[in-house]
Amino acid sequence: MSRLILLAAGGTGGHLFPAEALAAALNRRGFIIDLATDSRAARYAGHFPARQLHVLSADTVRGRSPIALAKTALALGGGFLSALLLLRRVKPAVVVGFGGYPTVPPVFAATVLGVPSLVHEANGVMGRANRLLAGRVKAIATGFPGILDQDPRLAPKAVWTGNPLRPAVLEVAHLPYVPPVAGGPLNLLVFGGSQGARVMSDVVPDGLAALDSDLRARLRVVQQARAEDLDRVQGTYAKAGISAEVAPFFQDLPARMAAAQLVVSRSGASTVAELAALGRPSLLVPLPGAIDQDQAANARALAATGGALPIPQAEFTPERVAREITRLAATPETLTQMADAAKSAGVLDAAERLADLVARLAGGA
Incomplete structure (x- = not known):
């Protein structure tokens, strides 16, 4: 044979x-x-x-x-x-x-x-x-x-x-989810695929800058952004007094996903599978315009477990980001429930x- x-x-x-x-x-x-x-x-x-x-x-x-x-x-x-x-x-x-x-x-x-x-x-x-x-x-x-x-x-x-799943994901899949505590840091990871996503750079920094000052001070942001967007994104965070690490690519993305308390990302199949394996709550923005609408289907599948909140790109605005982050930061038990639900779908x-x-x-x- x-x-x-x-x-x-x-x-x-x-x-x-x-x-x-x-x-x-x-x-x-x-x-x-x-x-x-x-x-x-x-x-x-x-x-x-x-x-x-x-x-x-x-x-x-x-x-x-x-x-x-x-x-x-x-x-x-x-x-x-x-x-x-x-x-x-x-x-x-x-x-x-x-x-x-x-x-x-x-x-x-x-x-x-x-x-x-x-x-x-x-x-x-x-x-x-x-x-x-x-x-x-x-x-x-x-x-x-x-x-x-x-x-x-x-x-x-x-x-x-x-x-x-990639070996790098399996290596950190055993790490438990640690929800944010009142007044403590809130670790936020933002990415949009292997090349980053322009919409994340256009929307998320302005949304986070609109938060109240106490919540902005708690944020620890890691964001993937295209090289041409780096200065703009970093400038927005610096002006708002938000601690942020911004780069075009992170070699250790699975470890950063494991360290995150909330993820904002596209909903490609690998991303959704990794979020489920790690058990991390997420706001998912499916790539619009795809003939098969595959990312929308992926986001719906994880949302059906309670592990993610899908946001159509047409509704993905700075105001919506600020509203969802404010709500979730105020109810860490919701983040924990989402993490547990996502984990239940992991294979x-x-x-x-x-x-x-x-x-x-x-x-x-």
């Missing part, structure tokens, strides 16, 4: 992080891992625990014009032909896709060649690339329970595994559960 598993992940950290966690779990079981990705994600995959990195042509559907569709089709077609040659050469036991168009060529090639395959859907609603592949693969692993229950064609293939062994599924496919079960 081949011990090689080909993982297909590209585009963003939201796809690479769970793939990396699965790779580590499969390595511990004696499997060999190769990674198929696109040129964009290849730049960030230097530490991925894979024997080899294979860069395949791929593109995302960026518009409905004939030119845009033709460019995407050409890129995916070239990637598919390359993937056919790759699979014939390396002969994987299983091919695992993590969503996004870069995973389409290798997973589709696997289904054509009869290689067992599965896709992992991290979000609370299935994305377009995974929908394209779902009818052809052997199994569909999901990050949230029940997302395919209403689809009689796909429900029999669905296995809820949860979203695999710490998701990588092992997904590895179980891959191993069953590799063994022919």
Whole structure:
């Protein structure tokens, strides 16, 4: 039996992080891992625990014009032909896709060649690339329970595994939530994805500056901001007398999430899974305008447990931020309840559960 598993992940950290966690779990079981990705994600995959990195042509559907569709089709077609040659050469036991168009060529090639395959859907609603592949693969692993229950064609293939977590998250997942005390510091973490989010820089500093002076003095803010926004954000906090550390990127973000008493962030699948694993209360601002509305679905799933408060971006104003922070700071028991509720949705062994599924496919079960 081949011990090689080909993982297909590209585009963003939201796809690479769970793939990396699965790779580590499969390595511990004696499997060999190769990674198929696109040129964009290849730049960030230097530490991925894979024997080899294979860069395949791929593109995302960026518009409905004939030119845009033709460019995407050409890129995916070239990637598919390359993937056919790759699979014939390396002969994987299983091919695992993590969503996004870069995973389409290798997973589709696997289904054509009869290689067992599965896709992992991290979000609370299935994305377009995974929908394209779902009818052809052997199994569909999901990050949230029940997302395919209403689809009689796909429900029999669905296995809820949860979203695999980075080792850095698991290292701090045991740390208990410590709520703020009256008059004591309030640790606030603000971020918006791997590149930061402009809306966080536009809204949060002005909202916090509008708080009363006693509450401003209690704040300990850590905020991710784009490089071009750093001076503006730092200036707003300095003028308001708010203690703040602002940077474009934090290498130790999981540890900072664990230290936070409240998180304000986007609601990507990895972020929501990490908030649940850590048990940290959050204000979630889903990315608007996405065709699949995946971040809105993720935020709703965590909110349904009581662990998060979703705020549509149209309603995410400095006034709303000031109102919610004031309310939560005055009722630390609410923060504790949210933390406990978020923790109840955490799946710490998701990588092992997904590895179980891959191993069953590799063994022919």
